[in-house]
Amino acid sequence: MADVNVLVVFYSRYGKAEQLALAAGLGAIQTKSNIRLRRVADLADSATIAADPAWKQNLDRMTMDYVVPRAADPAWADVIILATPEDSSAELQRYVGSLPSIGGMDGKIAAPLAPGNNESALKPIYAAAACAGLIVAPAQAPSPDGVASARAYGRRVSLMARALKELQDRPV
Amino acid sequence: MLTLRRAEDRGHSNLGWLDSYHTFSFGGYSDPKHMGFRALRVLNDDRVAPGKGFGAHGHRDMEILSYVLEGKLAHKDSMGEQHVLGPNEVQAMSAGSGVIHSEFNGSATEATHFLQVWIVPSTPDVEPSYQQFAYDPSEKRGALRLMAGPDRKTTPPSAFIHQDARIYASVLGSGESITHRMAPGRHAWVQCAAGQLNVNGVSLKDGDGLAVSDEAELSLRGEGTKGGELLLFDLA
Numbered sequence: 001m002a003d004v005n006v007l008v009v010f011y012s013r014y015g016k017a018e019q020l021a022l023a024a025g026l027g028a029i030q031t032k033s034n035i036r037l038r039r040v041a042d043l044a045d046s047a048t049i050a051a052d053p054a055w056k057q058n059l060d061r062m063t064m065d066y067v068v069p070r071a072a073d074p075a076w077a078d079v080i081i082l083a084t085p086e087d088s089s090a091e092l093q094r095y096v097g098s099l100p101s102i103g104g105m106d107g108k109i110a111a112p113l114a115p116g117n118n119e120s121a122l123k124p125i126y127a128a129a130a131c132a133g134l135i136v137a138p139a140q141a142p143s144p145d146g147v148a149s150a151r152a153y154g155r156r157v158s159l160m161a162r163a164l165k166e167l168q169d170r171p172v
Numbered sequence: 173m174l175t176l177r178r179a180e181d182r183g184h185s186n187l188g189w190l191d192s193y194h195t196f197s198f199g200g201y202s203d204p205k206h207m208g209f210r211a212l213r214v215l216n217d218d219r220v221a222p223g224k225g226f227g228a229h230g231h232r233d234m235e236i237l238s239y240v241l242e243g244k245l246a247h248k249d250s251m252g253e254q255h256v257l258g259p260n261e262v263q264a265m266s267a268g269s270g271v272i273h274s275e276f277n278g279s280a281t282e283a284t285h286f287l288q289v290w291i292v293p294s295t296p297d298v299e300p301s302y303q304q305f306a307y308d309p310s311e312k313r314g315a316l317r318l319m320a321g322p323d324r325k326t327t328p329p330s331a332f333i334h335q336d337a338r339i340y341a342s343v344l345g346s347g348e349s350i351t352h353r354m355a356p357g358r359h360a361w362v363q364c365a366a367g368q369l370n371v372n373g374v375s376l377k378d379g380d381g382l383a384v385s386d387e388a389e390l391s392l393r394g395e396g397t398k399g400g401e402l403l404l405f406d407l408a
Contacts, residue, residue: 022228022272026250029230029270037228037272065228065248065274 002165004033004158007077009069011040011084011091013055016115018062020150021083024113027154028079031162036073039066040095069095074102078161079109080134081154082125086118089125096128109164110134111157113150117142135164173386174372177206179364179379182217189224193217195363195381209361209383210407211335214290217379219283220245225276231267235291235333237320238263238275239341239403241365243284249273253302257286261306262319264331268298287365287403293334303331314348316340316404338406344369344394352390352404359407360384362392367400369393376400 006028010021018039025035039062042049049055074080080099084092099105110129114121117139129136137157143149183194183201194201195215196208208214213234225246238245238257245257249265250272257263257278265271277284307328311317320331321338333339342350354360361383362369364376370393371382378400384390394400 022250025230026270026272029232029272032232035230035272037230064225064276067227 001032002162002169004031004079004161004165005077006033006035006079006081006154006158006161007038007069007073008035008081008083009038009040009073009092009095010082011088011095012062013042013058013085013088015058017083017085017113019147020113020115021081023147023150024081024083024111024154027151027156028081028158030151031155031158033079033158033161036076037066038069038073040091041068043091043094071102074099074108075104077108078165079111079157081111081113081157082129083113083150084121084125086115086121089114089121093124093128096125096132099132099134105133107164107168108134109137109157109161111137111153112139113153115146173384174374175383176374176376177381177383179377182379189221191219193379208292210359211292211294211337212289212361212405212407213292214288215361215363215381216288218288219285220277222277222282223280226274228272228274230270230272232270233293233296234267235293235335236265236267237289237291237331237333237339238286239289239319239365240284240286241401243282243286244278245284245286246276246278247273249302251300251302255304257304260309261304262331263304264302264320264333266293266298266301266334268293268300271300287363289339289403291333291335291337294336295334298334305329305331309343312341313343314345314350316342316350316352319403336408340404340406341402342392342404343399343401344392345399346394346397348399349391349393352392352406354384354387354389354406357408360387360390361405361407362390363403363405365401365403367394367398368396369400369402370395
């Protein structure tokens with residue numbers, strides 16, 4: 001069985017996108033993939049964040065629980081799950097836009113996620129991932145249980161990566 | 173047969189916030205001669221700086237036990253469990269089909285010193301679960317106090333693990349001794365967690381481990397001025 005590495009990168013302010021990222025990561029573990037969890041940094045300045053106590057409190061907690069993505073992470077990954085909040089995709093869009101400069105993205109799978117499959121949040125992530133040379137997985141069909149759906153998505157995209165790796169190893 | 177694994181021969185990693193000694197291969201320390209003993213796969217001796225810790229990461233198919241020697245260890249996981257563990261408490265997590273968790277030093281001022289143990293489960297893909305219990309320190313003084321084993325709902329309480337392995341803790345004063353009978357075909361690992369011990373004539377100091385096979389009995393004795401503390405793994 002091919003070993004699959006799943007990088008879960010998310011941006012979150014109040015924890016909703018984080019929850020989806022964790023669920024997708026858990027789904028990936030359930031298919032015996034290796035995972036790394038990373039939170040991209042805020043673009044907002046510290047005064048803006050400090051003026052919003054809920055954001056600040058979540059940020060303090062998330063800074064303990066996650067490091068920011070490192071250059072070695074996407075190179076390691078077969079799948080990059082990208083979880084963005086519905087109201088701000090600029091942070092993750094910028095991250096995905098930085099991937100081509102790292103190189104070697106061809107054939108890796110990008111798997112975007114947003115609460116409620118929010119189209120306006122997902123579209124720029126899809127576009128950036130496709131332009132970065134990644135194979136972009138379709139979004140999950142809308143579901144009332146977003147967490148269960150994200151877990152199923154994590155399972156599906158890591159199985160897709162495994163199938164792809166195993167196909168690549170076969171003679172044509 | 174007794175095989176000594178000396179503290180100074182263990183793998184070592186120091187990340188600043190984490191100073192860790194690895195009895196068996198772990199993370200960046202890899203030695204094919206030290207990949208575990210029977211079902212015991214990982215035995216890490218970790219010191220975590222105040223307020224620091226292991227961020228969110230995943231596990232599957234592993235029985236993970238933490239035994240705190242000093243300080244506090246805060247735990248949070250994808251099952252919704254959130255607890256703080258201290259000395260004279262045991263935490264056991266069955267990763268099974270998959271968990272994501274984080275572990276932090278629960279104190280802003282004091283370092284945490286704990287042993288983390290990974291046991292390979294006999295059954296893969298079990299439902300993930302979390303257990304934690306406290307015991308009175310007198311229960312391990314001069315006695316082997318069962319921390320974890322394959323029996324559910326023991327008296328006094330111990331953690332259930334998905335493996336035919338029993339893990340005991342004991343604190344032995346200088347000169348104080350106890351014995352543990354080994355059933356035929358069983359193996360044992362004795363880890364000196366603090367102080368000094370003597371096991372079947374072999375002296376162990378803090379961080380030393382002893383692999384035991386084909387012995388009918390273990391004779392455990394506290395040595396030095398203060399004696400010692402140990403974890404005993406009785407393994408198939």
